[in-house]
Amino acid sequence: MARTQGSHGDITGPRVRAVAQTLFARHGFAAVSMRQIASEVGVQAGALYNYTPDKQTLLFELMRDHMAELLAAVSTQTHRSARAGLEAFVRFHIEFHHARPDAVFIAYMELRNLTPENFAEIERLRGAYEAVLERILQDGAAEGVFAVADQKVAAMAVIAMLTGVNTWFRADGRLSLCDVQDMYWDMVARMVSVGGSVSP
Known part of the structure; x- marks a missing residue:
């Protein structure tokens, strides 16, 4: 089958995903049609199916690729102690x-x-990321510096707290991203440290 004029697979495929991501974030998945995505990309609606079988696959691949990138990035972190590891995780999560x-x-x-099958895969990847933080908390408990009743629950609570920065932080506001990282690290350290102490 001939490609749509002006379409190049190595360019159009990534552009389809980039446009879909922008439109899903702006309008919501349910409100965005394949025709709308095609119009933004600059191809005929039928041409989209050269790059993705359907809208559900686009959504799943966007989520999967985001999680894969996140896991790859966090896996490069090394630390000398649980406390250093937790601080690195807090700063990394906010910046990423x-x-x-x-x-x-x-x-x-x-x-x-997501379909149930796709949901299960994304949940597996999210669980792998949460496990990184759980291990840091477990290490801290073994070192005697962290004390939480349930490390899995604590990990999910910390991640939810850190992700919440995206809902309010603005780069042109009164605080820099570094300021926010400092503040959140202080709060997280107090949450999980033995006796609530943040001393080294």
């Missing part, structure tokens, strides 16, 4: 997610629109 607001919005707000 701040740089990807559309991907983060979709990853949290559009889970309900």
